[in-house]
Amino acid sequence: MQHIRKLLFIIRPYWKRSAVALFLLTSLVVLDLLIPRLFQLIIDEGVNKNNQTVVIQTSILMLSISLVSFFMAIANNLFSVQVGESVARDLRDALFLKIQSYSYGDLDHQKTGELMVRLSSDATAFQRMVQISLRIGTRAPLLMIGSLILMFQTSQSLALTMLPLLLVTSIVIVVFVGKMEPLYKKVQQKLDRLNTILQENIAGARLVKAFVRAGFEGQRFKTANDNFAKNSTEVMQVQSSMGPILTMLVNIGMVIVIWAGGIKVVGGDITTGEIVAFINYLRTTMTPLTMMTMLSNIWASGIASAERINKVLNTVPEVQDQPQAAGLSEPVEGRIEFRHVSFQYNSDDDACQLVLEDINLIAEPGQTVAILGATGAGKSTLVNLIPRFYDVSAGAIYLDGADIRTLEQEALHSLIGIVPQESVLFSGTVGENIRYGRPEASQAEVVAAAQAAQAHDFIMKLPEGYAAHVEQRGANFSGGQKQRLAIARALLTNPKILILDDSTSAVDVETETKIQDALTSLLQRHTSFVVAQRISTVLKADKIIVIDNGRVAAEGTHQELILNSPIYQEIYDSQLGGGFNLGAPGAAQTAEVQP
């Protein structure tokens, strides 16, 4: 319940409309309750007393009441739809805004799929809860209470006989809801499993074929499918037996009324009309019960969704602007300094390993710093600290002498052009993608950036050139093409600091060399950080940092490192040694292995 309370702020702006909807609903219930009363009147006063006027008048009255309730019901619907849809819209809006404020660390913890579910089906579940509550929420209890009162008014003794029945029915419903809850959860799990297998077999079709695992996968799917079918059968069976059970209870009530009531009529205590009315009240008392099972299901899922939504909304972004965060002091030089920087991804968890430890490094304005190191050594992490995608765990990073944590994030980001390891493109045109960081750039600038990134030539080969369509995530471009577009995108922002995170891994060597050449002329005006695997990529760097196990293992220029860093020499050898006899060490060693 506290999850619902936390989300009340979403409903608050619409409280007036909600109140009107509830008022209309309540009036509707009152009118609904009047109808059986009038049935009784027409039979007892009209038919049994042979009074035609009463019959006609009452009929007209009933017709007008139901006409009024028709319009009230429509008005109630209008208001509840308005409120429900508004709540859903505002909820999505709040969630989306929140996600936009997430920093990289927050995003690492939440999968895209999960966030999508929050924004779509969880928001819908909450909306449904609000909307349906406004439409029938008070109806069920009011109808029950109202018809109970009327039942007592009609015949106290007859009404008393109904109480045990009501009690039994309530127990049945409570038991039912309690039983359904875990069943639903189980079915959901089995369904998730089924979908995961389906997803993997679609996305990994090539692998399944290559390893001839169709039989294995088929078996895996069959098991999951059987489990899902078994559980959903169970749910359906329990759920569908509820109808007959509740109907039976109502039926038993009717029999009691006919029998016990009949005895009273014979004894002259009540009239036949009262029995007919009583049976009608019984119906109106019992229908809300089934309505309430439905409502409780909707509330159960609404509460579960609210809990998940709150989890997203209550996330405090790991990286935030400080209250006194300042803009940049112009002109920006672009000097970056790491002072005793340590970093771990999960800073709450002491057992979590340090990814970076005591990193010290200085990049003077205009310098190129290359970062080398083994897979998983922490290279990408290091460059991700510069734009403050993550906050350092210890130490500090300075831009022109100012701790980057004292700067406004947006100002900091606007200085930095980054080409991430995994190039993400967005649907739209090639031109729009390159312009992503600077939408107002001129066509000439776009072309220049593309040329520098060696993307211009392949773009021009596309039938529509820069207007060519890019599918979601750039699915219609090869890895190398995507990387080049991502480079162009970063270059166009004309950043003071450029970060290339292994951004040419899918580009062939020749093209990479061309990009290098183009960058060399461009990069002089920028401070740049280049994460790379190939020695050739880092050769001209002003400074090469070798990261090993989260620490700086060596630092210097190529010339210095080749002479005095064993680890650098090893990397150098691993790329240049052997095969081609250039006199590099390592040639002999590999020759031995050759079969």
Next chain:
Amino acid sequence: MTQQSGFRVNRSRGPVDFSKIEKARNAQTALARLLPYIKPFAPGLTLVMVCVVVYTLMGLVGPYLMGAAIDRFIDARQLAPAERLAGLAGMAGWMLATYFIGNLFHAVANWLMAEISQRALKQVREDLFTHLQTLPQSFFDRNPAGGLMSRLTSDIDAINQAVSQNVTALAASVLSGVGIVIAMFILDAWLALASLLVVPIMLWFTNFVARYTRKGFRDLQKQIGEMNGNMEETISGQKVVNAFHRNASAIDSFRARNTAVFKAGVYANTYALLLMPLTNVLGNFFVIVLVGFGSWLALQGLVSVGIIATFISYGQNFIEPLRQLANMYNAIQAALAGAERVFEIIDTAPETQDTPESLPLEKIAGRVNFEQVNFSYVPGQPVIKDMTLEARPGEIVALVGPTGAGKTTIINLLTRFYEIEDGQISIDGRDIRSLKKMDLRRKLGLVLQDTFLFSDTVMENIRYGALGASDEACIDAARLAEADHFIRQLPDGYQTVLNERASNLSQGQRQLLSIARAILADPAILILDEATSSVDTRTEARIQKALLRLMQGRTSFVIAHRLRTIRDADQVLVIQNGQIVEQGTHQQLLDRRGVFYDLYMSQFKGMAI
């Protein structure tokens, strides 16, 4: 009744859900295709129908008995009180029995129907999956995984929705509607005629509202689809959005779509919810007319009070099926549209199947020949042109060349992911098209450019290469692939569960895992397609040694951008525009100072040697 409380489990699945309101293009065919799935359950279904008939009948008898109890005993003042009480008790007994039998049969029918429908649906899913597995790689290349997935889940879900809406309830209420009409005519023709008036009015209103509702929901689904597409793209690229501080414009474009969904939602739901009060008021009118008209008839002495009470009861039961029909109409339409598309996939031609003449492939030496092979993905745009090559048993063949030259295509053809247009590919002199496809693929061990890992433990992911392998064998393979070290540093070591896109591993680490997998598979022919592109060169050098050991005695194909990795190759093929432009050993090609030499030198350009 309870079916509204909703089996919503699946509905919340796919973010994009276009199928809900869509109409099947050919409802009858879709229905006909579903029939075979129901056929095996014919006896069960017959039983269900019997149950439905029984409980419908009991549903009719109940109110009749009630009316009779009132008329014949409660209101029968001419009888002696004792007689009335005895009769009443008897009647109450009969009513109880009737209701009990009716509800029991109802429950049995529901119970059976749940079993039958879920088993039939299970079969549909299984057929779909089995067929998906036989589809050619080109199908998966053409249909992006995300879209295909959300389509399939929402289609299956649509069928599920309609089924779980309880078909029995519908059948029963239609049946009871008919029964009620008959019963009413038997009781009183005039009252019955008056009651029937409501049917055309109700149908007209339903149809009228449904037309707007359908249009509204179709629009809503479209808007939701657009909004979800936008959200998905933004959130999956969120890091880039943040890096380029485009959050404000992301919010703007989201808000525009969000507002569109809001407007469409208000429109669609306003119309949809109109149906409820409409049918309610009509139902009320109906009952009121019955009571008014009935009372008037009673005044004329034409009917009894008991008959009016019965009619009111019938009247409410009579409105119900009409209301349900209106409610279920959309669900049924959506289910048929879903079924239609599921069958569309089941009807997609599978990849070329083995023929009875296909031969098994036992132990092989590993000679691979391409003879004048031609191939194109898109007709008229050849990707492989007249290619001839030979890999002798145990040789390492390196394929180099610019992106898009056709290197990966060569692998696609050898594995028969795609079939060649003309020429011949043979292994040990046997045309691969004459072989059993599974046998062929079992001989090939692939490490692909795009590593795919399953959401299972690291151990199971490695074991994928050889299902029967022991844990020790898996660990040995990981050690050879230089993966053991980092795996041990994971929170649960080899038992660490990899998530969705294995985002808890770096790109390079994922490649090491898929190498371990291939090592474990122990194939006769090893294919490495850019297998180490994201691995640092020192680690790569170490794997290289392991791989070289592994390659001994096997034919291997190696595709690489980093030319250092291929210097151990027995022959290097330089591919350009689908043709082999240079061929020879590493050293020979360097000596030739041609295309390969330029490529090779470009990576050392400027390096101090």
